[in-house]
Amino acid sequence: MRIEISGLVKTYKGKGRALDGLDLLVPTGMFGLLGANGAGKTTLMRILAGLLRPTGGEVRIGGYDVTGRAGRQAVQRVLGYLPQDLGVYPDLSAREFLDYVGLLKGIDDRATRRRRVGELLEVVALTGDADRRLRGYSGGMRRRVGIAQALLADPRLLIVDEPTAGLDPEERIRFRTLLSQLAGERTVLLSTHIVDDVAQTCRELAVLAKGRLVFRGTVDDLTRRADRRVWSVVTAGPAPTGGTVVSALPVEGGLRYRVVASVPPAPDAEPLAPTLEDGYLALAQPGAAEDAMRP
Amino acid sequence: MTAAFVYEFRMQARKRSMWIANGVIVALLGLLTANLLTDALDEPSAKVAMTSGAFLVNLILPVVYGCFLADRLVRDDKLGVAPILDATPASTAGRLSGKYLGSCAAAAVPLAIIYFGFAVLYAATAGHPVALAWAAALFAVVILPAVLFVGAFALVVPLLIPAPLFRVLFVGYWFWGNSIHPTLMPTLSQSLISPIGPYPLQELFGYGGPGGDVVLAGPVDDATLNFLRPAATAATAWLSIGVLLAVAALVLSAAPALRARTTR
Ligand SMILES: Nc1ncnc2c1ncn2[C@@H]1O[C@H](COP(=O)(O)OP(=O)(O)OP(=O)(O)O)[C@@H](O)[C@H]1O
Ligand SMILES: [Mg+2]
Numbered sequence: 001m002r003i004e005i006s007g008l009v010k011t012y013k014g015k016g017r018a019l020d021g022l023d024l025l026v027p028t029g030m031f032g033l034l035g036a037n038g039a040g041k042t043t044l045m046r047i048l049a050g051l052l053r054p055t056g057g058e059v060r061i062g063g064y065d066v067t068g069r070a071g072r073q074a075v076q077r078v079l080g081y082l083p084q085d086l087g088v089y090p091d092l093s094a095r096e097f098l099d100y101v102g103l104l105k106g107i108d109d110r111a112t113r114r115r116r117v118g119e120l121l122e123v124v125a126l127t128g129d130a131d132r133r134l135r136g137y138s139g140g141m142r143r144r145v146g147i148a149q150a151l152l153a154d155p156r157l158l159i160v161d162e163p164t165a166g167l168d169p170e171e172r173i174r175f176r177t178l179l180s181q182l183a184g185e186r187t188v189l190l191s192t193h194i195v196d197d198v199a200q201t202c203r204e205l206a207v208l209a210k211g212r213l214v215f216r217g218t219v220d221d222l223t224r225r226a227d228r229r230v231w232s233v234v235t236a237g238p239a240p241t242g243g244t245v246v247s248a249l250p251v252e253g254g255l256r257y258r259v260v261a262s263v264p265p266a267p268d269a270e271p272l273a274p275t276l277e278d279g280y281l282a283l284a285q286p287g288a289a290e291d292a293m294r295p
Numbered sequence: 296m297t298a299a300f301v302y303e304f305r306m307q308a309r310k311r312s313m314w315i316a317n318g319v320i321v322a323l324l325g326l327l328t329a330n331l332l333t334d335a336l337d338e339p340s341a342k343v344a345m346t347s348g349a350f351l352v353n354l355i356l357p358v359v360y361g362c363f364l365a366d367r368l369v370r371d372d373k374l375g376v377a378p379i380l381d382a383t384p385a386s387t388a389g390r391l392s393g394k395y396l397g398s399c400a401a402a403a404v405p406l407a408i409i410y411f412g413f414a415v416l417y418a419a420t421a422g423h424p425v426a427l428a429w430a431a432a433l434f435a436v437v438i439l440p441a442v443l444f445v446g447a448f449a450l451v452v453p454l455l456i457p458a459p460l461f462r463v464l465f466v467g468y469w470f471w472g473n474s475i476h477p478t479l480m481p482t483l484s485q486s487l488i489s490p491i492g493p494y495p496l497q498e499l500f501g502y503g504g505p506g507g508d509v510v511l512a513g514p515v516d517d518a519t520l521n522f523l524r525p526a527a528t529a530a531t532a533w534l535s536i537g538v539l540l541a542v543a544a545l546v547l548s549a550a551p552a553l554r555a556r557t558t559r
Contacts (some may be wrong), residue, residue, distance in 0.1 A: 085378075086378070
C-alpha cells in the first residue's frame with residue numbers, strides 16, 4: 001500500500017501550522033519518520049489513521065482518500081495503529097481489552113479472535129499476565145498491549161508512533177525486529193526519536209521539521225550527510241563549539257567528544273565514520289539544510 | 296454495537312463504588328423509612344405497594360446512577376483509549392449506542408436487584424405473587440425510561456462541562472425538576488419531561504402519592520410551563536414515555552459533533 005501525500009496542511013485552532021504543505025510518498029515496506037519534538041509526526045500519523053481531518057491538501061492510501069467517510073473506513077479495515085499517547089481501560093484484563101478491539105476491528109468469529117489474541121499475547125510476551133487487570137500494568141507492559149492491539153487484524157498498513165518508547169532494550173529490539181519481519185508486503189510507518197531503530201530496520205526515511213519535509217531518502221543518503229563532518233576530540237578544557245556534541249566520554253586526560261561540525265572543531269580533531277544519527281544532526285546544521293533536498 | 300455493549304456493561308458493572316453507593320443509599324433509605332417499609336409490606340394492594348416502591352426508586356436512585364454514568368464517554372479521551380477505538384472501522388454511531396445501552400444496562404442492574412428484591416419480599420410476606428408482575432411492568436415503564444433519559448444526559452453533558460460540575464448540577468436539577476411543587480417556582484416537575492414518571496405512575500398505575508390523594512401529573516393552577524403539562528390521561532402517559540426517550544435520543548445524537556469539537 002502506497003501512501004501519497006500532497007500539499008498537506010493542518011492548523012490546530014489558535015495555533016500555527018502543525019503541517020505546512022507536506023508532500024511525501026511512502027512506498028510499501030518499512031519507512032522511518034524522524035523529527036524534533038513538535039515537528040508534526042504525530043499529527044501526520046493521526047491524519048493517516050483517520051482520526052484528524054486535515055485543513056488542506058490530499059492524502060491517498062492505497063488509492064483511497066482518507067478524508068472521506070468511505071475511504072477512511074476502507075483504510076481502517078486494513079490499518080493497525082499504535083498511538084503515541086496510548087491508554088487502556090484499567091478495569092479490563094489484557095485479554096479482554098484485546099478481545100474488545102478485535103471485535104471492533106471486525107474479527108467476528110469467536111474462535112478466530114481467541115486464537116489471534118492468544119498468539120499476540122505470546123508475541124508481546126504477556127501471556128503470563130494476560131488475565132490480570134490492566135490497572136496494575138507498568139508503562140512498558142501497557143505499550144506492549146498497544147503493540148498487540150495494532151497487530152490484531154493482520155493489518156496491511158501499520159502506523160506506529162514511537163512504539164518503543166518505554167520498552168526495555170530486549171523488548172525494544174525484539175519489537176523492531178518483528179516490525180521489519182512484518183514489513184515485506186505491508187507498509188509500516190514508524191516514527192521514533194531512537195535513530196538507531198530506524199537505522200536497524202528501515203531502508204528509507206523522511207525527516208520533518210516544523211511541519212515540513214526536510215529530508216526524504218535512504219538511510220545511507222542521510223548518513224552520508226555527515227561525511228567528513230564527524231570528529232573526535234579529546235580535551236580537558238571546555239567543550240568544543242561550532243558544532244553539535246553527540247557524546248562525551250570520560251577518558252584519560254579529559255573527555256572524548258564526538259562532534260558533528262562542518263569544519264574540524266579543534267586542530268587535533270580526528271575524523272570518524274558517520275552514523276545515521278550523525279547524519280540526522282548534520283541536517284539541522286547550517287550548510288547541510290540547503291542541500292538536504294538534493295536527491 | 297454489541298461489542299461496545301458487552302464491554303461497557305462489563306466495565307460499568309465492575310465499578311465497586313457503584314455497588315457500594317447504591318447499597319449505602321438503600322440501607323440509609325431503609326433505616327429512615329423503616330416504618331414506611333413496614334407499611335408498604337402491610338399494604339393490601341400489590342399494585343399500590345409496587346407503585347410506591349417504583350416511585351421511591353425513581354425519586355432517589357437516579358442521583359446515584361446519573362453521577363456514576365457521567366464519566367463513561369469522556370473517559371475514553373481522558374484515558375487515551377479513544378485513538379485506538381477511533382482507528383477501528385467500527386461505526387461511531389454503533390459504538391456510541393453500544394456504550395450508552397451497555398452502561399445504562401449495567402447501571403440498571405443494582406436497581407433491578409433492589410426493586411425486585413423488594414417485590415419478592417412483598418410477594419412472600421403479603422402472599423400476593425401478582426406483585427412480581429406489577430413490578431416487572433413498573434420496571435419497564437417507569438424505571439427504565441428514567442435510566443435511559445438520565446443516562447443520555449450523563450454521557451453527553453460532560454463533553455461540555457467537567458464531569459464533577461455535571462454531577463453537582465445534576466443533583467440540583469433532579470430535585471428541582473422532579474420534586475418541587477410547580478407553584479413554588481418554574482420547574483419541570485409534574486410535566487411530560489419529568490423522568491421520575493408522574494404521568495405513567497398516575498395514569499397507568501393509579502398512583503396518588505404516599506397518602507393516595509396527591510395529584511402527580513397534569514396542569515397546575517398558577518404554575519408556569521403548563522404547556523408541558525397536558526391533561527393527564529393514559530395517552531399522555533405513553534406520550535410522556537415517548538418524549539423522554541426521544542429527548543434521550545436527540546441528546547445522544549449530538550455527542551459525535553460535541554466530541555469532534557474538542558478532539559479535532
Ligand atoms: N491537539 C492539539 N492542539 C493544538 N496543538 C497541537 C495539538 N497536537 C499537536 N499540536 C501542535 O502541533 C505541532 C506538532 O505536534 P505533533 O504532536 O504532531 O509533533 P510530534 O512530531 O509528534 O512531536 P513529538 O516528537 O514530541 O511527539 C506542535 O507544535 C504541537 O504543539
Ligand atoms: Mg509525536
